[in-house]
Amino acid sequence: MKPAVDQLVGASARAVPELMFDASEATTLDPQASHGLNDVLQGKRAAQRRAQEQQVPSRLSQLQLSDLLLPVSLLVLLFVAACAAFPGAIAPYLPTDMRTEAILSAPGAAHWFGTDQFGRDVFSLVVYGARQSVLIGIFAVLISCSIGASIGLTAGYAGGWLDSVLMRLVDIWLAVPNILLAIALSTVLGPSLVNTIFAISIAAIPRYARVLRGQALSVRNRPFIEASRAAGASHFAILRRHVLPHCSVQIMVLATLGVGSSILIGSGLSFLGLGVNDECPDWGYLLTQGRGYLTVAWWTVTYPGLAITSMVVSVNLLGDALRRRFDPRTGPR
Amino acid sequence: MLRRIVERLLVSLGVIFGAVTLIFLILNWLPGDAATLIAGEDASPETVHHLRVKLGTDRPLSDQYRSYLNGVIHGDLGTSYVTREPVVRRLAAQLPSTLALTFSACSLAVLLGVSVGVLSVLYRGRWLDHAIQSVSLFVHSMPSFWLGMLMILLFSVRLGWLPVIGNGGVLPLVLPVGTLGIWLSVPLQRLVRDGLLESLHEPYVTTLRAKGLGERRIFYVHVLRNAVTSTITLLGVMVGESLSNAVIIETLFARQGIGRTTVEAIGQKDVPVVQGAILISSVAYVIVNLLVDLSYTLIDPRTRLVVSKGTR
Numbered sequence: 001m002k003p004a005v006d007q008l009v010g011a012s013a014r015a016v017p018e019l020m021f022d023a024s025e026a027t028t029l030d031p032q033a034s035h036g037l038n039d040v041l042q043g044k045r046a047a048q049r050r051a052q053e054q055q056v057p058s059r060l061s062q063l064q065l066s067d068l069l070l071p072v073s074l075l076v077l078l079f080v081a082a083c084a085a086f087p088g089a090i091a092p093y094l095p096t097d098m099r100t101e102a103i104l105s106a107p108g109a110a111h112w113f114g115t116d117q118f119g120r121d122v123f124s125l126v127v128y129g130a131r132q133s134v135l136i137g138i139f140a141v142l143i144s145c146s147i148g149a150s151i152g153l154t155a156g157y158a159g160g161w162l163d164s165v166l167m168r169l170v171d172i173w174l175a176v177p178n179i180l181l182a183i184a185l186s187t188v189l190g191p192s193l194v195n196t197i198f199a200i201s202i203a204a205i206p207r208y209a210r211v212l213r214g215q216a217l218s219v220r221n222r223p224f225i226e227a228s229r230a231a232g233a234s235h236f237a238i239l240r241r242h243v244l245p246h247c248s249v250q251i252m253v254l255a256t257l258g259v260g261s262s263i264l265i266g267s268g269l270s271f272l273g274l275g276v277n278d279e280c281p282d283w284g285y286l287l288t289q290g291r292g293y294l295t296v297a298w299w300t301v302t303y304p305g306l307a308i309t310s311m312v313v314s315v316n317l318l319g320d321a322l323r324r325r326f327d328p329r330t331g332p333r
Numbered sequence: 334m335l336r337r338i339v340e341r342l343l344v345s346l347g348v349i350f351g352a353v354t355l356i357f358l359i360l361n362w363l364p365g366d367a368a369t370l371i372a373g374e375d376a377s378p379e380t381v382h383h384l385r386v387k388l389g390t391d392r393p394l395s396d397q398y399r400s401y402l403n404g405v406i407h408g409d410l411g412t413s414y415v416t417r418e419p420v421v422r423r424l425a426a427q428l429p430s431t432l433a434l435t436f437s438a439c440s441l442a443v444l445l446g447v448s449v450g451v452l453s454v455l456y457r458g459r460w461l462d463h464a465i466q467s468v469s470l471f472v473h474s475m476p477s478f479w480l481g482m483l484m485i486l487l488f489s490v491r492l493g494w495l496p497v498i499g500n501g502g503v504l505p506l507v508l509p510v511g512t513l514g515i516w517l518s519v520p521l522q523r524l525v526r527d528g529l530l531e532s533l534h535e536p537y538v539t540t541l542r543a544k545g546l547g548e549r550r551i552f553y554v555h556v557l558r559n560a561v562t563s564t565i566t567l568l569g570v571m572v573g574e575s576l577s578n579a580v581i582i583e584t585l586f587a588r589q590g591i592g593r594t595t596v597e598a599i600g601q602k603d604v605p606v607v608q609g610a611i612l613i614s615s616v617a618y619v620i621v622n623l624l625v626d627l628s629y630t631l632i633d634p635r636t637r638l639v640v641s642k643g644t645r
Contacts, residue, residue: 168351171344171348172348172354173355175349175351175619176614177573177574177576177614177615177618178573179578180576180580181359181611183580183599183611184356184359184360184607184608184611185359187360187604188359264476268476268477268581271476271585272580272581273599274599284476287476287478287479291482294486295489295490298490301479301482301486302486305475305479308475308476309475309479312475313470316473317470
């Protein structure tokens with residue numbers, strides 16, 4: 001395997017200068033035109049530089065803000081992960097612990113987040129509910145991102161009829177609003193964790209496909225792709241070794257942001273009664289239950305919702321940070 | 334121009350046809366049988382079979398698909414398993430309520446998104462901008478129904494200004510529309526802000542400055558118009574999101590509408606109603622996207638120029 005790679009890299013390295021020479025020859029055919037182009041490019045670059053200079057203060061303050069928020073969000077994610085892995089060690093009570101003497105009691109020293117209508121400790125319920133949200137977030141993204149990326153990269157790289165067919169399918173897929181698609185799937189499949197993850201994944205696939213097709217499209221005509229094709233690399237090998245690595249940053253950012261939206265859709269499904277409802281309810285289902293006691297016990301809905309929101313905020317901040325760190329094209333916002 | 338419009342119309346028709354097929358396949362072909370679900374786990378095989386014959390799900394799938402497609406073309410979405418009522422009639426009765434919700438929510442979102450985005454740019458780098466961006470990040474990461482619950486807690490429970498549930502009149506509409514509108518406005522606000530910040534550095538602004546135009550006029554007349562035009566693209570996505578979230582918001586506020594009907598139908602395993610409701614939302618979504626696409630060609634002179642050059 002390894003020598004083949006070296007050969008491939010060697011071949012592409014050898015082939016590139018030739019191709020570049022071709023390109024430069026083409027542009028120097030008309031010196032006047034290239035001169036004009038250079039002027040334009042220089043002007044644009046100067047404008048960009050000016051823009052950057054002008055934006056320095058706002059970018060600095062932005063950096064300070066995210067510098068402050070990023071560690072906090074990482075801590076939140078760490079804590080949620082700990083809750084998901086060892087809920088028993090963190091929660092003071094069991095999620096099945098019903099205390100009839102403490103039904104709907106307000107937050108206090110004994111119950112930090114209060115108790116619900118069954119006398120269960122809301123803090124413990126939130127801790128035990130973390131696992132489902134984390135599992136949904138991670139696995140839905142793993143499935144949807146890998147399938148969506150495969151479709152998108154294949155379509156963008158292949159072009160032609162395959163691209164048209166795949167993208168028409170994606171268009172149709174996108175025509176059904178994603179929550180409704182997930183609702184339809186989980187209606188048929190019935191409530192269970194695996195089915196919820198499946199439904200959310202299927203609904204999220206076309207978005208990954210759309211974006212990554214664009215990425216692959218921008219890579220496919222680069223000289224090194226042509227070079228490795230000339231060197232005899234198979235299409236699959238090119239996709240895996242050249243196109244995929246070129247899109248890895250996009251995939252990483254999309255996947256991170258996708259965790260947040262998967263958790264949101266998952267909580268929505270739970271809220272509608274389509275999610276998992278065993279003895280260890282997830283955050284969305286806690287909100288459904290608390291909804292009936294909204295007017296008398298604000299804590300039954302406030303804390304589970306806060307848990308969802310803080311986790312999604314953290315994931316989104318992480319995604320934004322990744323994008324800023326790795327993608328030079330998205331400028332300061 | 335006309336060729337492009339016709340082309341887009343045909344593509345949209347194709348997409349709608351595909352969506353009908355997709356929804357049909359999901360609800361009828363995937364494992365999970367309505368008859369078994371309705372009859373319950375304890376039902377005997379004969380009962381299930383009898384029910385299947387009655388519902389028409391014993392026929393081969395291609396047969397069912399053909400008759401369903403034929404029905405859709407003639408405006409017939411089947412009959413409800415539960416009430417034996419035509420699905421079209423049932424959904425048509427709920428449509429006005431959902432339209433009122435989604436239309437007002439989208440209008441509010443555009444109003445809020447544009448004005449807050451502009452405000453954010455006017456105060457860029459200062460505390461107001463930071464506050465707006467932080468709140469946006471937070472709202473963007475909330476489930477829409479939790480935002481709704483917080484609004485209920487604040488405006489109905491604590492302040493007692495607004496009713497929580499109800500269908501008639503304007504007052505019960507305030508909280509659902511407010512919730513959905515605020516929730517939808519966040520991506521728009523960000524797009525407006527990014528667009529404005531970007532176009533403030535475009536060469537044409539320098540030209541305008543060189544011409545001696547005042548900053549105020551440059552911003553409000555030229556830059557703003559460009560940025561707002563670009564937000565039209567987001568309108569299609571927004572309508573899709575509002576239709577999706579109408580299901581959740583209507584359930585939360587116990588409002589009538591297509592979304593709540595869908596949720597009820599899911600509880601009763603009433604496949605034709607679920608199918609019809611999702612179909613209507615998808616068709617609406619495709620049509621709005623088509624209109625957005627076409628209006629973009631009308632509004633933005635750059636795309637028009639390319640098109641007229643191509644056809645000439």
